[in-house]
Amino acid sequence: MSELERWMRHALTLAARGRGAVEPNPMVGAVVLDPAGKLIGEGWHQKFGGPHAEVFALQAAGARARGGTLFVTLEPCCHHGKTPPCTDAVLRAGVARVVAAMADPFPRVAGGGLALLRAAGVDVQVGLCEADARALNAPYLKLLSTGRPWVHAKWAMTLDGKLAARTGDSKWISGAESRRRVHELRGRLDAILVGRGTVVADDPLLTARPAGVRTAARVVLTASGELPAACQLRATAREAPVLVYTANPGKLDGWAADGAEVVGFGELTLDAVLADLGRRRFTNVLLEGGAGLLGAARDADVIDEFHVFIAPKVVGGSAALTPVGGTGAARMAEALTLEGVTFEPSGADVYAHGFAPGRVIV
Numbered sequence: 001m002s003e004l005e006r007w008m009r010h011a012l013t014l015a016a017r018g019r020g021a022v023e024p025n026p027m028v029g030a031v032v033l034d035p036a037g038k039l040i041g042e043g044w045h046q047k048f049g050g051p052h053a054e055v056f057a058l059q060a061a062g063a064r065a066r067g068g069t070l071f072v073t074l075e076p077c078c079h080h081g082k083t084p085p086c087t088d089a090v091l092r093a094g095v096a097r098v099v100a101a102m103a104d105p106f107p108r109v110a111g112g113g114l115a116l117l118r119a120a121g122v123d124v125q126v127g128l129c130e131a132d133a134r135a136l137n138a139p140y141l142k143l144l145s146t147g148r149p150w151v152h153a154k155w156a157m158t159l160d161g162k163l164a165a166r167t168g169d170s171k172w173i174s175g176a177e178s179r180r181r182v183h184e185l186r187g188r189l190d191a192i193l194v195g196r197g198t199v200v201a202d203d204p205l206l207t208a209r210p211a212g213v214r215t216a217a218r219v220v221l222t223a224s225g226e227l228p229a230a231c232q233l234r235a236t237a238r239e240a241p242v243l244v245y246t247a248n249p250g251k252l253d254g255w256a257a258d259g260a261e262v263v264g265f266g267e268l269t270l271d272a273v274l275a276d277l278g279r280r281r282f283t284n285v286l287l288e289g290g291a292g293l294l295g296a297a298r299d300a301d302v303i304d305e306f307h308v309f310i311a312p313k314v315v316g317g318s319a320a321l322t323p324v325g326g327t328g329a330a331r332m333a334e335a336l337t338l339e340g341v342t343f344e345p346s347g348a349d350v351y352a353h354g355f356a357p358g359r360v361i362v
Contacts, residue, residue, distance in 0.1 A: 020188025030057035066094035101133035177347030187212015190282035225251030295326020
């Protein structure tokens, strides 16, 4: 690994510290070296609306940054948003070189920051560790390019692939460590989606416990508009956001009166829901089930990232549900083959994590 790559990888590690706190902004990390190549400042974008990574790193470096090098995982911004342009801070600092992992496709930047720096005489290099930078901010890039959020799918299943016993009982398939990981995941995402069947069968609360850096909207999809008159989601709708998407909004007046936001569509489709969540600038959403919702998402190929917890239990039963319903593949050759798959222990369970084909290139 070259010295340049080593510093950029350090900046990428710093950037990841902002996960869950900066969205819909991208995660960004920055490192400043003095002219002799010594580390004198580092920083990362810590929260949405707060200073950007370059500002923290350059403030730490102070006057020693003059003539030095700034490594940054994303092109410095050149527009006034919630904060002043980072290019102003870079030029004031007097760095001689800027090494950026990638250009920022955000329309108000889109190469403008790099062009401004070059025009001011700064040596600008772009593309170091670009694939890794794109993988880190894949949700941000997807929202910009498609208007849809990055879709995570999560489920727990037994060793024989069951979502619940034949009676519908599912508490608990996974162990305490796996459930802790799920709560951690919930605490950094924008929304958690379930179908009507999950609300009826499990009466979930869908919150992160303990609370994370974000409070996810709890989202229910019900084409019929039929939901329980009393359940945890409705009872807590004023404590944490509840969104209900339906083709029959008139049936949900009681939910609306209790604080839920009811969104009606002439036809309820997963794409329409994701488009609306994208308009709200939701960057990451989590599908938690049940089998019907996960199956529809698989059939529509909208799942980007998978989180699967496999418990060392065998429940059996031909009537017991499997995690992913829908139409499914007709032939094994048409099965979704995940990329970048990892397996790791999660207490007594195994946590399998991977991406749909082509979503992340590293």
